[in-house]
Amino acid sequence: MSAIIEISNLTKRFKDFTAVDGLSLDIMEGECFGLLGPNGAGKTTLVKMLTTISPITSGSIKVMGLDLAKEPRRIKASFGVVPQGDNLDPELSVIENLTSFARYFEIPRAEALRRSHDVLSLFKLEHKANGQIKTLSGGMKRRLLLARSLLNNPKIIILDEPSVGLDPQSRNLVWQKLRELQERGVTLLLTTQNMDEAAVLSDRVAVMYQGRILALDTPKAMVLQHVGQEVVEILPEAAEAEQMLADLKKRGLDAEPAESLIQVFHADAGNLCTDLTTRGYRAWQRLGTLEDVFMRLTGRALVE
Numbered sequence: 001m002s003a004i005i006e007i008s009n010l011t012k013r014f015k016d017f018t019a020v021d022g023l024s025l026d027i028m029e030g031e032c033f034g035l036l037g038p039n040g041a042g043k044t045t046l047v048k049m050l051t052t053i054s055p056i057t058s059g060s061i062k063v064m065g066l067d068l069a070k071e072p073r074r075i076k077a078s079f080g081v082v083p084q085g086d087n088l089d090p091e092l093s094v095i096e097n098l099t100s101f102a103r104y105f106e107i108p109r110a111e112a113l114r115r116s117h118d119v120l121s122l123f124k125l126e127h128k129a130n131g132q133i134k135t136l137s138g139g140m141k142r143r144l145l146l147a148r149s150l151l152n153n154p155k156i157i158i159l160d161e162p163s164v165g166l167d168p169q170s171r172n173l174v175w176q177k178l179r180e181l182q183e184r185g186v187t188l189l190l191t192t193q194n195m196d197e198a199a200v201l202s203d204r205v206a207v208m209y210q211g212r213i214l215a216l217d218t219p220k221a222m223v224l225q226h227v228g229q230e231v232v233e234i235l236p237e238a239a240e241a242e243q244m245l246a247d248l249k250k251r252g253l254d255a256e257p258a259e260s261l262i263q264v265f266h267a268d269a270g271n272l273c274t275d276l277t278t279r280g281y282r283a284w285q286r287l288g289t290l291e292d293v294f295m296r297l298t299g300r301a302l303v304e
């Protein structure tokens with residue numbers, strides 16, 4: 001597999017604030033890559049540079065071997081972009097939003113209409129073709145943005161928080177369509193704060209924080225490395241929590257406080273749980289998740 005997007009030493013500065021900080025990353029052709037990070041990590045700023053909306057401060061981006069700074073139009077033609085916000089035109093009907101967008105790619109009128117109906121039916125919006133944008137629910141708008149991103153038959157689709165605001169039915173439909181696109185060879189780059197979405201869809205994930213990548217791997221390997229297969233959770237009495245944490249650490253265990261719980265990672269979970277419960281403590285085990293990795297790497301405090 002070769003890299004379809006090559007990001008080298010990319011930086012974005014706003015006055016004295018660095019939103020993306022010397023970031024390097026290769027996205028492989030045909031993969032689904034999930035970019036995770038808390039609010040303010042720099043994900044949207046990265047996507048905006050990639051989609052040429054925001055100029056690069058320094059560093060470079062290559063797409064299919066082409067330099068983004070030199071060939072932005074050619075590169076943009078190969079992208080489908082689903083932005084975080086809704087930038088649909090409220091003056092136009094649903095189908096007109098699509099056909100007018102197709103004009104940016106110089107798709108002939110009849111072909112544009114045909115593709116517009118195709119993508120509407122793909123996202124189960126055909127019945128809304130002549131409706132006004134204001135008659136769409138939030139989830140329908142999101143599906144329309146996804147539909148719109150396919151009009152130019154993109155080789156790469158960039159999705160900023162694809163399933164925010166979607167009900168479970170719409171979200172499942174979107175996930176299914178994204179998988180079908182990937183099966184057809186399309187490369188997907190998604191930013192998300194939804195760890196289930198990242199784990200379900202992505203071949204590889206990166207955790208971004210303060211403009212840098214802290215970790216990058218397959219979701220499974222990431223969980224194994226940072227938290228282990230199973231996590232033990234203990235609910236101590238408030239008065240004994242500190243002592244218990246110290247005791248666990250003294251035993252060489254990888255233990256951390258998590259609100260009112262203590263979590264133990266990389267442990268022999270079965271043995272530890274039995275030991276604790278026979279001594280009268282409330283303790284249980286569960287599978288480690290990407291959410292655990294995320295919390296460990298980016299901290300528990302709210303960033304913004």
Ligand SMILES: Nc1ncnc2c1ncn2[C@@H]1O[C@H](COP(=O)(O)OP(=O)(O)OP(=O)(O)O)[C@@H](O)[C@H]1O
Nearest residue numbers: 014017018019037038039040041042043044045046
């Ligand atoms: N135009 C701008 N001027 C100044 N600072 C900005 C600008 N755009 C973004 N920032 C700052 O850059 C940082 C990264 O923002 P960005 O939107 O990329 O984060 P994010 O990871 O996408 O977060 P979210 O999930 O909230 O969208 C934030 O601290 C934000 O305040």
